[in-house]
Each structure stands twice: as C-alpha cells, then as structure tokens.
Amino acid sequence: MNILILSVGTRNKIVQYFKKSITGKVVVTDMSPIAPAIFEADSYYIVPAITAPNYIDMILDICIKEKINAVMSLIDPELSLLAQNIDRFSGVGVMVIGSSYELCEMSLDKMKMFAFCRQNGFNCAESYESIAQFESALRQDRISFPVFVKPIRGSASINISKIDNMELLNVVFKQSDQLMIQQYLRGQEIGADVYIDMVSGEIVSIFTKKKILMRAGETDKAVSFKEDRLFEYIERFVKVAGFRGQIDIDLFDIDGEYYISEVNPRFGGGYPHAYECGCDHMKLIENNVNGIANTRQIGNYQSGIYMMKYNEIKICQDIRS
Ligand SMILES: Nc1ncnc2c1ncn2[C@@H]1O[C@H](COP(=O)(O)OP(=O)(O)O)[C@@H](O)[C@H]1O
Ligand SMILES: [Mg+2]
Known part of the structure; x- marks a missing residue:
C-alpha cells in the first residue's frame, strides 16, 4: 500500500509508524517547507492551504503520480473536505481513511455532539x-x-x-x-484510540488510557488501562454514530459513569501511546486497503504502561532553494 498523509505538521511519529508497519511508500504533504514531519516520509509535497481553489485537484494529481492507494489527513478542518470528495478519490483508486461528511462536521461542533449524545442516550455535559x-x-x-x-x-x-x-x-x-x-465535569479523564474497520464497518481495536497530566491542550502523561464496561460503552457509541477508520475519543469517568467529551475522527495527538503498546492501526489500514477485513482485537495490549511526552528537534538543510 502507498499512503498519502495530508497536513503532517509536527506529527513525526505517525509518519515513522507508517514507514515501520506498512510495505510501500509513505508520501506526505504540508503547507510549510519546514514542517518537521515531512522529513520522515519517502517523499513530500508542499501544498497550498486547504481552502485554495483546486486544492483537491492538486492532491488527486499527487495520488496519481505516486500511485497512492489510501489518503488521510491529520487536521480537523481537512476531514470534512476529504469526506466530501470520497467519490473523486475512489475514481482514481484511492480509499479515504475516515468517517462520513456528516460525522466529521458533527465532531467539529461541540453543540451538535451534545445533541447527538442526548438523543441517543449517551452522557455528555x-x-x-x-x-x-x-x-x-x-x-x-x-x-x-x-x-x-x-x-x-x-x-x-x-x-x-x-x-x-x-x-x-x-x-x-x-x-x-x-x-x-x-x-463543569470533575472526574478521571480518559482517552481512547479506536479503529473501525473500513471493510466490515465493525469496531476492531480499542486502546484506553487514563490521563495523568494535560499541558497546552494535550495529554502530557498517561497510563494504559482496560475495563470491559468502558470498551462496551465505546463500542455502543461508535456503532450508533457510525464512525469509520481511526478515531480519538475523550471521555470522563465520573463516579463510575462515562461521559463523552469529544471525538476527533483522525489520529489523535496521543496515538503514539497506543502504537507503542502494540495497537498497530497502520497495519489495520493496510489490510483494509488490500481488501482484507481485520479481526477483532479489542484490548490486545498491556495495562499499566506509562506515556511521558518530551521535546524533540529536527535538523535539515535549507530545502527551499
Ligand atoms: N465540561 C468540562 N468540564 C471540565 N473540563 C472540561 C470540560 N470540557 C472540556 N474540559 C477540559 O478541557 C480540555 C479541552 O476541551 P475539549 O472539549 O476537548 O476541546 P478541544 O477541542 O479544544 O480539545 C479537555 O481535554 C478537558 O481537559
Ligand atoms: Mg480535546
């Protein structure tokens, strides 16, 4: 499988994991020629803002030139755009790894998410x-x-x-x-990295962690754990909503009651914790692109594994000349 990852920015680990787990090329894009993650890929393209006219045409050209089989984005505003253009991508043999346009829009809008939870019996602040x-x-x-x-x-x-x-x-x-x-919610914050099979539509992998420390809107320290009741809650939520591909769910545990806080229908910033614990969702994507439905592997990881973030830097020559 050759994959195209859009708007990679600083998500170096995601690019590295694809390179490690899949056979085939990892091609990436970003608006900036000094986005660190572009240097991890087999090749990269500097593209205009997602709002530029012909943006999708340019991405389709890259797909054709690089013989791409699957495309996905790492930033929220681009998820709906990809979903809107699923037919154009499938027209050139490219699978969009992601959810429907409606679900991408619902995930962006916290009032819409609240209304959805209320209508369907899920707790939400x-x-x-x-x-x-x-x-x-x-x-x-x-x-x-x-x-x-x-x-x-x-x-x-x-x-x-x-x-x-x-x-x-x-x-x-x-x-x-x-x-x-x-x-205002008081309780244990939980992060879940979930993969819903693009072939079967079934939820196949769930990784959950307790957040220990948040910094600048990101989970800075967390520890993996497993709880069947939580897996069941997540599975029911994902099924009723109909998400597909990789998603990241934030929840609260308040005295044993789960609350849905937020969904990002893409690889979340905390996904490296899941991968390092053995939840290889890159491989699940590759199987799907090859037409293979993945088997259920919910909870196939160890509890009690800690993730601690620290800073890294990238050094390169001037590539803009
Ligand atoms: N209702 C709430 N009560 C208490 N803390 C909250 C609540 N909603 C969000 N938070 C905290 O604020 C953070 C950011 O809120 P979130 O809704 O996830 O927005 P964003 O899209 O900016 O990540 C959350 O990770 C959580 O720590
Ligand atoms: Mg959030």
Whole structure:
C-alpha cells in the first residue's frame, strides 16, 4: 500500500509508524517547507492551504503520480473536505481513511455532539449556546456553577475557561463569539484510540488510557488501562454514530459513569501511546486497503504502561532553494 498523509505538521511519529508497519511508500504533504514531519516520509509535497481553489485537484494529481492507494489527513478542518470528495478519490483508486461528511462536521461542533449524545442516550455535559438558555437552566437547577466555557468549534484547548459566577460569564461572552457553556465535569479523564474497520464497518481495536497530566491542550502523561464496561460503552457509541477508520475519543469517568467529551475522527495527538503498546492501526489500514477485513482485537495490549511526552528537534538543510 502507498499512503498519502495530508497536513503532517509536527506529527513525526505517525509518519515513522507508517514507514515501520506498512510495505510501500509513505508520501506526505504540508503547507510549510519546514514542517518537521515531512522529513520522515519517502517523499513530500508542499501544498497550498486547504481552502485554495483546486486544492483537491492538486492532491488527486499527487495520488496519481505516486500511485497512492489510501489518503488521510491529520487536521480537523481537512476531514470534512476529504469526506466530501470520497467519490473523486475512489475514481482514481484511492480509499479515504475516515468517517462520513456528516460525522466529521458533527465532531467539529461541540453543540451538535451534545445533541447527538442526548438523543441517543449517551452522557455528555449539559451544554448551552446562549446566556439566556443557561440562565433559564440555572433557575430550573439543571446546571450550576462552576461552568466550563469553550468555543463551539474549538480545538487545541484555545479559549477555554472555568467560570465561577455570572459576572465573569457575561464578561467572557462579550469578549468572543461562538462560545458555549457546559457543566463543569470533575472526574478521571480518559482517552481512547479506536479503529473501525473500513471493510466490515465493525469496531476492531480499542486502546484506553487514563490521563495523568494535560499541558497546552494535550495529554502530557498517561497510563494504559482496560475495563470491559468502558470498551462496551465505546463500542455502543461508535456503532450508533457510525464512525469509520481511526478515531480519538475523550471521555470522563465520573463516579463510575462515562461521559463523552469529544471525538476527533483522525489520529489523535496521543496515538503514539497506543502504537507503542502494540495497537498497530497502520497495519489495520493496510489490510483494509488490500481488501482484507481485520479481526477483532479489542484490548490486545498491556495495562499499566506509562506515556511521558518530551521535546524533540529536527535538523535539515535549507530545502527551499
Ligand atoms: N465540561 C468540562 N468540564 C471540565 N473540563 C472540561 C470540560 N470540557 C472540556 N474540559 C477540559 O478541557 C480540555 C479541552 O476541551 P475539549 O472539549 O476537548 O476541546 P478541544 O477541542 O479544544 O480539545 C479537555 O481535554 C478537558 O481537559
Ligand atoms: Mg480535546
């Protein structure tokens, strides 16, 4: 399988793991000629922003030239774009590793995700889009301070805050648009790296970890663990929603009740923990691209394995000349 990974940025490990696990070429793209992860690949292309006209045409040209069999992206705004163009990719024999357009859009919008959870019986923090709705819920005791405020379509923990009173909430709401108010959750944060087979549509791999420390919106330290009840909860959620390919789910465990916090329908920043513990989702992708459905291997890893992040650097010559 030759794979094309779009917008690799600083995700060096993901590129390295593909090179290690699959037979065939790993081709990548980024907007920047000094994105560190491009130097890990067999070849790379510098491309314009995903909003550029003809962006998809350019990606299709790369697919044809490099005899690509599968394509995926590592950034949220590009997931919907790929999903919208599935037919164009399959027209040149390329499988898009990802979920449907609707699910990509739902995952980007935390109010939509809340509504989905509510409609389908999954726990999710009580959420409101406006101060008026929040105040009404406050009067009915459906929510109480502290609350968590974040952008409806946020990412990377930008512009998030814990708010204790109405005065501050009003100030924060005046400062930015498109915010939402959520019940503040207290509990153990959990991350799940999940693979849903692109051939059979069945969930085939789940890796779960307890988050120990968060830093700049990312899990800095975590420990792997297994719990059948959690696997069952995740499986039911994924099945009802209909996700496909690689997804990353954030949950809270509050006194034994699981809450869905967020879904990223792509390789999450914490995936290296799963791979290093033996959850080789690169191989699962390769099997799917070769038409092979993967067997169920949920929980095939060791508990009690710790992940600690640290900084790395990349050195290269000026490649822009
Ligand atoms: N309702 C909440 N209560 C308490 N903490 C929260 C809540 N929602 C999010 N968080 C914390 O903020 C972080 C970022 O929120 P998240 O919804 O994942 O947004 P992003 O898309 O920016 O990652 C989460 O990882 C979690 O630690
Ligand atoms: Mg998050």
